[in-house]
Amino acid sequence: MRPKSLFSAALFSLLMTFAIGSAQAAVTGKALFEGAAPAAEKIKVDADPKCKMMHPAGLEASSVIVNSNGTLKNVFVYVKEGAQGKFETPKESVVFDQVGCEYKPKVFGIQVNQTLEILNSDDTLHNVHSLPTQSQGFNLGMPIKGMKLKKSFSKPEVMVKIKCEVHPWMAAYAGVLDHPFYSVTDDEGKFEIKNLPPGNYVLEAWHEKYGAQTQNMTVAEGEQETSFTFKP
């Protein structure tokens, strides 16, 4: 990029951060993992020849992913109590893909009535079977590579399991909320919840295998840091 535009972009984003950040707060942190990382199970994918072609050595079970820095990936952190007011349903969709015989992303958040765009990037029959208890579920067969379907959830629920009836190792989890204050820990175990109005909140961190933990927080203006620790 040209230096001039780079500079103005940086200045703009800085100003924007100040503009927004000055009125709101953000909560960042890490999901730490104590103890030894469990050995990842190997899953045979022989049943589906296409999957076998993509992963001849099989797949690693992805229910627990411990990052190299001792943090836990795919922890869903969100505001459990305290979010007040009505929040607009975002116009953007959340993209949910089936690629390499795995769901991507494995854990994600989505707002009530926000569109979930479901893709099949594999050349095999995939299935997306959601199992919510509060909203209407769906069970979609997606046999064609590249096909796209749109669905949404009508009521908040943490967490909705999504599984594939054709490939038993595939599982994903969706946290459906009626506000946008959520985040999923990444490869570094970091999460960030932005644009939080100051106030008292209860934060919860959920992991597929290690359960959920809550924390009470009083959020003032500016950035706050906190962390959750999971043990096996």
Added chain:
Amino acid sequence: MAKPTPTLYSIAKTFMWFAIISLLLLGSLVAIVLMDHSREWKVWQKKFVAIKTERAKKELAEAEAKVDKKQLATLAERLKQTQMERKSQRAEMAKTRKELEALEVRFAQAKTHYQDQKQFQDSYRYYFEEYSTHHDPRAKEFQKKFQTISPKVAAAKKEQDDAEKLRDEKAAQLEDFSAKEKEVKKEIEKLLAEKRLVQGKLDRVKPTLAKDILNAPMLDFLKPSLQVQQIVLEDLYDDYHFAKTQKVDRCTTCHQGIDQKGFEDMPQPFRTHPDLDLYLGSQSPHPVEKFGCTVCHSGSGHSVSFTDAAHTPSGPEEARQWKKKYGWHDLEKWEQKMLPLEHAQASCAKCHNDVVEVPQADHLNEGRRLAAKFGCFNCHKINGFEERWKVGPDLTHLSGKVDEDWITRWLHDPKAFRPSTQMPQIFHLSNHQDAADRERDNAAIAAITAYLVKNSEPITLMAAPIPGNPEEGEKLVKSLGCLGCHSVGDAKGDSFGPELSNLGSKVGADWLFTWIKDPKHYSSHTRMPNLRLSDPEAAHITAYLLSQRNESFEKTSIPEVMPEVVDSLILESFQGAMRAQEARAKLDQMNADERLEFLGKKSIAHQGCFTCHAIKGFEDQKPIGADLSNEGRKDIHQLDFGFVPIEHSREAFIEQKLKDPRIFDRGKIRSYYEKLRMPQFNFTDAEIESLTTFVLSLTEEQVPLQMRKRLDLKEERVEEGRLLVAQFNCNGCHTFDGKNGTLRELTEDPGAAPPVLDGEGAKVQEKWLHEFLRQPTVIRPWLTYRMPTFGLNEKDTQALVEYFANLSHEEASYKGHPVPETTPEKLAAGQTIFNQFQCVKCHQLDASSAAMGASFLAPDLSLTKKRLKPNWVKAWIQNPEALQAGTMMPSFFVDGQTPLTEILGGDAQAQIEAIRDYLYHENGVAKA
């Protein structure tokens, strides 16, 4: 001077007495009026009026708050303005009014003039016509008169019309002056509309002086605001000992809010009835105008006092409170007191006849289920329940199954062998506790054993060909589906069939092997189905089931029986039938064994064992229990409470009888054969409550046909099926018709569980279902559970097919469902789609896919042609979730759109049909 009149006694004193007594008389008259006037229900109605007034006042305040005050003020201003404008035009208005008056006068005059003229005209015409017809010379004269007056009449009419028109115009002009004012007033009204409405409501409801006067004694025949409310029910009757009168329910006199929403949190008697959509609401199946109250709750509907309405307290605590607060006392002389609230469902059976379960009557249904389970229908004759199956096992071949000692020990105390058994305790109960009766009981038990053994017909048994492995057997028991009816050891299953623990102490290996291979060989009417076990499977299961023993039961000592006791019992049984010498003679003819067998037969007849069990020699005997067909309305005086100090009500009697049937013999002197015979079932309190509701529901009260819930033909079929389902415990494995399958609930993986049968009638072809029920075949080979062969007769099999069909609102037809017509193009398209959708990923059967786990396999599609209905398959492919919620079959046509846009022009419906045709057609998947 006149002689003073002699006096007999002092008049003055008599005057005093007169005064006193007159005052007393006045007082007593006032007392009469007051006592007649002050009625209990008026107090309650006044309270309700107070409540409603409160609420209306609150609503008024709310409505008042809602009114936009600013708007109102503006409008008021405008109104004032318009009024002022009108006032300023007073002069013009007065002038217009005067003109209008003048025009009114003119019009009135014109009208009279016209009418006057017209009548002359009519008269002249009449005379003219008359005379001219009769050729009277006077006709001419009248003709002239008529002709003269006609134009005058026309002129008069015109004048009248003109005058009217002018008058109307002038009146409209006058109106105009106040038009604007009227408009503003209308807008104000609109603003205040709701408030006025609520105000009106408040005015109607609140107590006023006028209402109080109209409610006063002597005046309250005119238009009282407090009056008795009654519902006259034309089609329901009170049966007073053969005299039927129309029901008149006056409960709503005090229960003023019972059918109105909004009083749910009020104290009684104003509380709204629960579930207005089911009861009392005008849209409900039981609207209050057609059903009233007492048809369900019993009690004296036409009474208007708390005590006389026969309210029943919920317990002694409430009875005390009522006595204190309302002076309540038990209405001894009224037979049909109000049912206690927990037993209100007993009244459902009066109208909901001939159904297995009354919808939403859970207490009643539970009571019926318990009654069927514990064999009440076998021993007691109850109208409508006579055709029920015998709940006890067949004893005609008993010695092939168990040994004598086991029978004796079992009869002494069944629960010692199997605590969960349905078999009640027959002997050594509370009225047989003294030493002599204990001895007699022991003798009776030994005698029954002797009889059963002696009269047991021989049976051929098979031996297991290989030694069984108990671990294998345990695995099989837990995976074949035995738990759908039985609990075994630590594996909890259904409690429909007997618990299969400790069988090692009861039966022999050969018998058990033969039994599980073919139950009907031993007992032709058993409900246990045939699991089509192979010999090794049966051998393993036998070994497992026999591996557990009940040591303490086996070691129980068997009391010795004195021959004298046997003799005395036999002689006692002869007492009513013959004299002592003849009895002795008969006895002496029998040797010891014969005596024991004879006593056994007598005891079985006396105790009614044959009512639940099939026993040789008792095939045609009648049930021995009391006829309970009218127990819910039985005269209290006909119930023998004996010396037991319980409340004299039906509920108390039934509850006590179920708790300890023999207790009513307490304190009485009765011979052995005269004592009460009902066995002790050891029911829990909850079971007793449900059973009491059931017994209270047994009445012979005739509700007129038009008020009963009549079943149409379809519903009857469904009920026939439901009875079979209850008899054979289909819900032990399968979930359908509102019930969850026990085995399905126990299985974690829904794919490995017995299938859900909701919608089965719409899904499978009748012919196939019929065949399947006669001889089940494998549809889902990955299931370990095995659908057993029930060996139903033709009538029952057909009934089940019709049942499923009618549950899905379809007509059962054995004609078969023709393969749908199709085109080669469609067939080809179907094949393409079938391959594109990769249906075989799940619907396939070879070994490699087994590794994926049970939930990822689906039935063999080659079964489709014979098994499934084509319409159903089409609907299924379109939206599987709609037909079977939670199914693993995904939807390929999401929101009616197909992902394959090139095939058949992207038409989703055509594509679905193509797939379906491909499945059915012989060139497709279906193999002929």
Added chain:
Amino acid sequence: MIDIFKNFVNAISSPVVIFSAATAVFALFVTFPRQATSKPVSLAVLIGALAFFGLGLTDKHFRSIVFMPDNVPIVGLIFIFGYFTWYAMRKAVINDMRVERGEPTVEQTETNEKVLVFPYLIFIEFVTALAYAVILVLWSIFLKAPLEEPANPTVSPNPSKAPWYFLGLQEMLVYFDPWIAGVLLPTLIILGLCAIPYIDRDPSGSGYYSFKGRKAVIVTYLFGFWILWTLLVIMGTFLRGPNWNFFGPFEAWDAHKVVPLLNVNLSELIFIKWLGIGLPKQWFIREAPGILLTALYLAVPPLILARTKLKEVYKKLGPARYQIMVFLLLMMLSLPIKMYLRWAFNLKYIVAIPEFFFNI
């Protein structure tokens, strides 16, 4: 204490005790009228009766029977009848004492005084009528007519009692055949009452209270009225319970009470018990002793009495009236005689002819 008294009363209660005790009290009353109506005795009797009632009201069985709205008038009846009998006797005794002393009777002295009908008669009658009205109004308010269960044609109430005015007859049914107790005796009662003016034409003692002058007739009448009628009504109301069993005043009415009672006919007593041979087949032979006894009872006493005790009466009345009077008297006395025969010998019928439904 009270319980001992109650148990004692219950234990001694039986028809024979009550009947005999009442007869004894009656005998005392008519033998010693002056003492019986004297102030101390009268007060003692009144207080005693009230005390018994008051004591009885503490017992719930007594209360439930006595306070039944149907029975309250009968309680009143006891006191009212008793009062008026006592009042009449008192007046009679006073008159008799005055006559003994040679003074004119009360009525004679009163005859000379005359007062105006109005106000002395009318006014007080009016005030009394008002008082009655008040009593009736208050009674109707506080003692409501009972509303029992809907009538059940298959269940007869136990006990089935006749209205109070027929309870005397119903009690007689215990001792007599229904024909006798329900038809013959009531007819004779009515005919007898009608016949009194024609039998007894003696003007002495009329127009003023007197006992000495009319001892025989008063005693006869009071015996019939009090002992043979009112007492039976009282027994039927308060002391007869379910199955027409006898219950003491403080006993609970138990429909299951079983009292052993086996009554035998005279013919059975004579032929089976005494003579030891079987009952003769022909009814006239079988019932000959009974018929003979009855005939003798009706035929012999009149003849004997005419010559002995009732000689003057026979002379006064003449044979026809005498015969009628004695016959009526004998029929009246047949009731207590039969009652005692029943209690003493468990005698059912003196003459038992079931072939014609005729039993005495």
